[in-house]
Amino acid sequence: MLSRVAPWLASRNENGLGVRVLGGADTLALRALANEDAVANVFILAHLESTGTAAPTSGGASVFGVFDGDTLLGACWAGANLVPVQLEPGLAGYVANAAHLTGRRYASIFGPAETVLALYARFEQLGHVAHEVRAGQPLLAISGGPVIGANPALTFGSMADFDRILPACAAMFEEEVGYSPFLGGQEFYSKRVAGLIRQGHSLVHIDTTGTVVFKAELGAVTRDVTQVQGVWMNPELRGRGQSAGYMAAVVNLSRTFAPVTSLYVNDYNTKARATYQRVGFEQVGTFATVLF
Structure with missing residues (x-):
């Protein structure tokens, strides 16, 4: 090179x-x-x-x-x-x-x-x-705990639940970028998801029927900051006001790694931005993403 x-x-x-x-x-x-x-x-x-x-x-x-x-x-x-x-x-x-x-x-x-x-x-x-340019993505962070109550049902993912978590992750990916992460084969993306679970960076609520209700990942983790990625609520359960409680739980669980929790969100996703604000996130910068 x-x-x-x-x-x-x-x-x-x-x-x-x-x-x-x-x-x-x-x-x-x-x-x-x-x-x-x-x-x-x-x-x-x-x-x-x-x-x-x-x-x-x-x-x-x-x-x-x-x-x-x-x-x-x-x-x-x-x-x-x-x-x-x-x-x-x-x-x-x-x-x-x-x-x-x-x-x-x-x-x-x-x-x-x-x-x-x-x-x-x-x-x-x-x-x-580029396939798509997302020019304005607020970079948000919260230092300390959430300002609202957390949903106690959220927990760290287990490899025993891999076969349930993987489809939820793939669904989130396809919603976010517009194509399946399995297009070039399932192995690479599956290893990525499995790695996050093994590292303790997968956060999920699976109900008694085996359905993934909510999930998120800690895509980057340091001793000072975590960055949340892959936030996804089951489409059948959206619109019920549950996301904020789950995100508060994400903050609490991420604080086992670092005191500051961060994420970035598309500027046009007004519902998600409102949820993050309820939890206590504040904008600290602006990101952009170019997808090829």
Whole structure:
């Protein structure tokens, strides 16, 4: 990968800025950069807590860093998705060019809105056309417990219930992005769901009939912040005012990992936003997501 990025770097040397793939020696610098906003950067911070290194993974994911000399100015995770880390919008083109030159296909770009949209603007010039652009997604967080009562029925998922949890997760995914997560085969997504359950990051209420009533996952977890993803209420039970109690329970359970609970939501989802506000979440930023 480095060899394919290098020709582009050489053409940029005149302004002192360059892009390269980070290695193990860059771990402390990347962690310090990400900690400038621990809520917005929970994805990369969770990765660093898990692996202990900024070096490329065995699966081929890596982190691009934009440097001024030896100073790391911004970064971007490049795996199945692109996830900017404290990357100023004016530097997004450097990363977009480098990511394009790898020849890799990305499922999405997500993160702070201005930078994500700047990355996509350059990607679009390079021929990458999005399936959908969600330009405004409030980033919400709550520090401490919920301000309303929690539904005690929500608990951590168990592998014994995997065959019930997996279809609910797939239904949520299809509602959210418009296609099935099983399109390319069931194995990858099934492993992802199973991994979340085994880590204790799956939260679910299954009633006495074996029906999943509500579920959510902690998609990224650090010692300081969790990020909730995959919030889903069974369609047959929607509109009864139960979501807020379940989300309050999500906050309580997530606090067993970290004091701050976060999530991001589509700006047009007014019902969900109202629910999160009832629970005590407050907006701390704005994300965007580009789906390819």
